[in-house]
Amino acid sequence: MSSEMADSRNAVLYIVVPCYNECEVFPQTAKALTELMEKMCSEGKISEKSRILFVDDGSRDNTWELISGEYDVNPRICGLKLAGNVGHQNALYAGLMAAKDKCDITISIDADLQDDIDVIPHMVDKYYGGCDIVYGVRSGRKKDSFFKRTTAQGFYRFMKLMGVKTVYNHADFRLMSARAVRQLSNYEERNMFLRGIVPLIGYKTDSVYYERKERTAGESKYPLKKMLSFAFDGITSFSIKPITFISAIGIIIIIASLAAAIYSLISYFCGNTVPGWTSLILSIWFLGGVQLLSVGLIGQYIGKIYVETKHRPRYNTEIFLCDENR
Ligand code: UDP
Numbered sequence: 001m002s003s004e005m006a007d008s009r010n011a012v013l014y015i016v017v018p019c020y021n022e023c024e025v026f027p028q029t030a031k032a033l034t035e036l037m038e039k040m041c042s043e044g045k046i047s048e049k050s051r052i053l054f055v056d057d058g059s060r061d062n063t064w065e066l067i068s069g070e071y072d073v074n075p076r077i078c079g080l081k082l083a084g085n086v087g088h089q090n091a092l093y094a095g096l097m098a099a100k101d102k103c104d105i106t107i108s109i110d111a112d113l114q115d116d117i118d119v120i121p122h123m124v125d126k127y128y129g130g131c132d133i134v135y136g137v138r139s140g141r142k143k144d145s146f147f148k149r150t151t152a153q154g155f156y157r158f159m160k161l162m163g164v165k166t167v168y169n170h171a172d173f174r175l176m177s178a179r180a181v182r183q184l185s186n187y188e189e190r191n192m193f194l195r196g197i198v199p200l201i202g203y204k205t206d207s208v209y210y211e212r213k214e215r216t217a218g219e220s221k222y223p224l225k226k227m228l229s230f231a232f233d234g235i236t237s238f239s240i241k242p243i244t245f246i247s248a249i250g251i252i253i254i255i256a257s258l259a260a261a262i263y264s265l266i267s268y269f270c271g272n273t274v275p276g277w278t279s280l281i282l283s284i285w286f287l288g289g290v291q292l293l294s295v296g297l298i299g300q301y302i303g304k305i306y307v308e309t310k311h312r313p314r315y316n317t318e319i320f321l322c323d324e325n326r
């Protein structure tokens with residue numbers, strides 16, 4: 001559906017909003033997104049079939065009651081209730097999968113509306129301009145606390161160092177065309193780290209910039225503990241560099257053991273050593289290095305198994321021009 005619809009400027013948009021214990025912000029969020037969607041519909045930017053899909057990620061408060069109540073009175077709203085709490089990334093993925101065959105474009109956004117919904121029309125414009133993926137990028141983090149800002153930025157830098165391709169200062173506020181979401185469904189891994197996978201999909205991509213706001217109500221569902229485990233998951237689901245580091249340290253220690261050998265032999269021949277010291281020092285250094293190198297080597301094989309078990313697609317096709325009858 002996507003490419004033909006793209007030209008008619010009447011694409012069906014699904015805004016996917018994962019919610020976990022968000023009863024405090026839900027009414028505001030539903031209102032703001034509905035108003036925005038009505039406006040875009042009346043301007044003819046998107047189809048009347050467009051919807052806002054709230055995904056309830058096993059909330060323990062009455063978030064689902066609010067979503068289903070809103071569904072009864074507001075034709076723009078859709079709701080998906082997950083059977084339990086599976087975390088932001090999985091909840092978002094569930095929403096995208098539910099939306100992908102009903103729409104031409106998806107936009108994912110957090111329920112707290114810290115991301116500026118006013119850039120959504122620009123994202124849609126970029127879609128009409130031929131982009132399949134449009135990232136919402138924070139131009140600054142002035143409203144975040146000093147702690148959140150430094151840890152988050154350190155995270156992006158560290159990910160880059162570890163060889164994971166992510167978009168700097170981009171969270172999960174992004175537009176994806178239906179076909180990009182379909183390609184995403186080919187990435188079969190269980191450890192979903194969307195910010196790392198989406199850049200692997202390919203296609204024409206672009207970014208829109210906005211200032212991130214404070215949470216309007218409720219509190220962050222990402223305390224430090226969750227943030228650390230999120231970062232750790234991100235790295236270990238994408239990169240086998242840590243294993244390579246082990247091998248590298250092994251090699252460095254073996255080289256250092258040569259220096260230790262020279263030093264201990266000189267001391268031995270100069271006669272200022274206790275009996276047994278030279279052989280002990282030599283074995284400790286050398287064996288230590290050999291052990292690390294061996295662990296690293298085994299790790300490399302485990303790394304390969306790990307990459308294979310992900311069953312990631314080898315490529316994603318964009319266009320295939322071929323006319324057999326020409
Ligand atoms: N969220 C979720 N499941 C969870 C935790 C969070 O669906 O287990 C949702 C949450 O409702 C929000 C989004 O993920 O829409 C981002 O969470 P939050 O705003 O708390 O994170 P922060 O902006 O502080 O990083």
Ligand code: MG
Nearest residue numbers: 110112114215
């Ligand atoms: Mg937030």
